[in-house]
Amino acid sequence: QGFFAQNGVNPDWEKKVIEYFKEKLKENNAPKWVPSLNEVPLHYLKPNSFVKFRCMIQDMFDPEFYMGVYETVNRNTKARVLHFGKYRDVAECGPQQEVDLNSPRTTTLERQTFYCVPVPGESTWVKEAYVNANQARVSPSTSYTPSRHKRSYEDDEDMDLQPNKQKDQHAGARQAGSVGGLQWCGEPKRLETEASTGQQLNFLNLSSPFDLNFPLPGEKGPACLVKVYEDWDCFKVNDVLELYGVLSVDPVLSILNNDERDASSLLDPMECTDTAEEQRVHSPPASLVPRIHVVLAQKLQHINPLLPACLNKEESKT
Numbered sequence: 001q002g003f004f005a006q007n008g009v010n011p012d013w014e015k016k017v018i019e020y021f022k023e024k025l026k027e028n029n030a031p032k033w034v035p036s037l038n039e040v041p042l043h044y045l046k047p048n049s050f051v052k053f054r055c056m057i058q059d060m061f062d063p064e065f066y067m068g069v070y071e072t073v074n075r076n077t078k079a080r081v082l083h084f085g086k087y088r089d090v091a092e093c094g095p096q097q098e099v100d101l102n103s104p105r106t107t108t109l110e111r112q113t114f115y116c117v118p119v120p121g122e123s124t125w126v127k128e129a130y131v132n133a134n135q136a137r138v139s140p141s142t143s144y145t146p147s148r149h150k151r152s153y154e155d156d157e158d159m160d161l162q163p164n165k166q167k168d169q170h171a172g173a174r175q176a177g178s179v180g181g182l183q184w185c186g187e188p189k190r191l192e193t194e195a196s197t198g199q200q201l202n203f204l205n206l207s208s209p210f211d212l213n214f215p216l217p218g219e220k221g222p223a224c225l226v227k228v229y230e231d232w233d234c235f236k237v238n239d240v241l242e243l244y245g246v247l248s249v250d251p252v253l254s255i256l257n258n259d260e261r262d263a264s265s266l267l268d269p270m271e272c273t274d275t276a277e278e279q280r281v282h283s284p285p286a287s288l289v290p291r292i293h294v295v296l297a298q299k300l301q302h303i304n305p306l307l308p309a310c311l312n313k314e315e316s317k318t
Contacts, residue, residue: 013084014086014229017295018230018295018296021050021244021295021296022296025244025296029135031052031244032133032134032135032136033135033136034050034051034052034136034244035049035050035051035052035134035136036051036052036053036054036130036134036136037051037052037053037222037224037247037290037292038053038054038118038127038130038221038222039127039130039131039134040136042222042249042287042290045247045249046247047247047248047249047250048246048247048248049246049247050244050245050246050247050295051244051245051246051247051292052242052243052244052245053116053222053224053226053242053243053245053292054118054119054130054240054241054242054243054300054303055116055117055118055119055224055226055240055241055243056116056117056118056119056120056215056238056239056240056241057114057115057116057226057235057236057237057238057239057241058114058115058116058117058213058214058215058223058237059114059115059237060112060113060114060115060237061112061113061114061115061282062113063110063111063112063113064110064111064112064113065108065109065110066085066086066108066109066110066111067085067091067099067106067107067108067109068084068085068086068107068108068109069082069083069084069085069105069106069107070082070083070085070091070099070100070103070106070107071083071099071100071103071105071106072091072092072093072094072097072098072099072100073097073098073100074094074096074097075096075097075098076096077096080100080103081097082105085109086109086229086293087227087229087245087246087293087295088246088248088293089248089250089252089253089286089291089293090250090252090253111227111228111229111232112227112228112232113225113226113227113228113282114225114226114228114232114235115213115223115224115225115226116223116224116225116226116241116243116292117212117213117214117215117219117221117223118219118220118221118222118223119240119303120214120215120216120219121216122303126303126304126305129305129306130305133305212288212289213281222289222290223289224289224290224291224292225284225289225290225291225292226243226245226291226292226294227245227291227292227293227294228294228297229293229294235297235299239299240299240300240303241297241298241299241300242297242298242300243292243294243296243297244294244295244296244297245292245293245294245295245296245297246292246293246295247290247291247292248286248290248291248292248293249286249287249290249291250286251286251287253283253285253286253291
């Protein structure tokens with residue numbers, strides 16, 4: 001929101017956000033300090049936090065439209081404020097604000113949605129190597145209570161994730177800046193951990209009561225709906241990616257999706273193009289299938305953590 005406020009409707013603010021995170025990820029092995037959905041249980045992560053996800057594109061949905069720019073009106077003072085809708089699922093409004101859907105300043109934009117799953121067939125030693133290399137350690141905050149209505153599927157075996165002893169070691173860091181409510185540390189900030197490496201791997205082996213439609217039977221881990229804003233034509237099904245983006249688990253999504261299904265049941269079957277099952281697959285509860293709004297995405301040549309990310313000698317020199 002800060003970049004947007006400085007640049008208004010000028011599209012340059014979007015480029016500045018991407019460049020900001022590109023530069024931050026080059027500092028002090030910064031990627032290792034970004035929490036990964038592959039290793040960290042979902043209920044340990046705060047909504048709108050910056051996360052990463054190593055995954056494969058399992059399916060591609062139809063493009064969706066969203067309010068790229070929208071205007072809110074204060075019911076008391078009639079003051080108007082412009083907001084950006086990028087990297088969000090739900091419009092941001094204050095207590096006395098409402099969205100003016102008829103505002104001429106509203107801009108409708110398009111984004112693509114991928115259904116992504118953890119890389120199929122990834123070996124246990126590969127998972128362990130990534131867990132050991134990742135230095136982002138998180139724990140549920142005592143000052144933060146998740147507002148999700150439904151438990152995440154890993155909550156069912158939450159007792160396996162609880163620590164026997166609590167560590168008291170912290171590494172401080174200065175705060176370098178924030179973008180749209182996303183908190184980012186210029187120098188690595190080590191958060192208190194409540195899950196050891198072995199316990200984090202137990203999280204990866206938990207089963208889900210919701211059919212995540214993994215390509216291989218017995219696969220474990222989180223699936224995500226990935227929202228892509230730029231260059232989505234460069235990606236195809238079965239591409240293996242490493243994503244960096246904004247985590248969205250707003251419980252309102254589940255309520256809205258249920259309302260949409262109830263409304264569609266009242267329509268003429270000839271007018272409803274999606275079946276109830278298709279709607280359920282395309283809009284699963286956010287507590288079970290979180291959303292990631294992609295800021296940066298890169299295709300992975302391989303998933304071997306012991307090899308350089310780039311195997312091409314010429315490319316590695318540039």
